[in-house]
Amino acid sequence: MNRGRWTALVAAGIVVVVAVVVVTARFWAVHQSTSDWVLWPKEVPSKVQFSGRDFDCRSTPSPSTQSLDGLTMQGKTAGGADIYAAARPAGRDVVASILVKAHGGTFTCRLMGGP
Numbered sequence: 001m002n003r004g005r006w007t008a009l010v011a012a013g014i015v016v017v018v019a020v021v022v023v024t025a026r027f028w029a030v031h032q033s034t035s036d037w038v039l040w041p042k043e044v045p046s047k048v049q050f051s052g053r054d055f056d057c058r059s060t061p062s063p064s065t066q067s068l069d070g071l072t073m074q075g076k077t078a079g080g081a082d083i084y085a086a087a088r089p090a091g092r093d094v095v096a097s098i099l100v101k102a103h104g105g106t107f108t109c110r111l112m113g114g115p
Contacts, residue, residue, distance in 0.1 A: 034078050036059070057109040063104070063105035072087075
């Protein structure tokens, strides 16, 4: 094998290794924030981080029938959907559930691990 072909094979191998590392890092970063193994977060991911807590939206969320009345938009999910929550209940430092409003509807997410 001549030197030029060997150099090309080594360069191609390095490019493949770097691509695998970059894609793996992206998968891991999205998984850490959403619990989903995807390259880009879904609008309503399996896990939503809000107010220092994790909320479970389930891997296949079903639309909620709960109204947004009395709730205010308080943030966005990693995928860009709006997070709605009520004011904190008196004497408690966390809310037990949030609503996520996405193009597919409104979804309820419950606090993981309890208050």
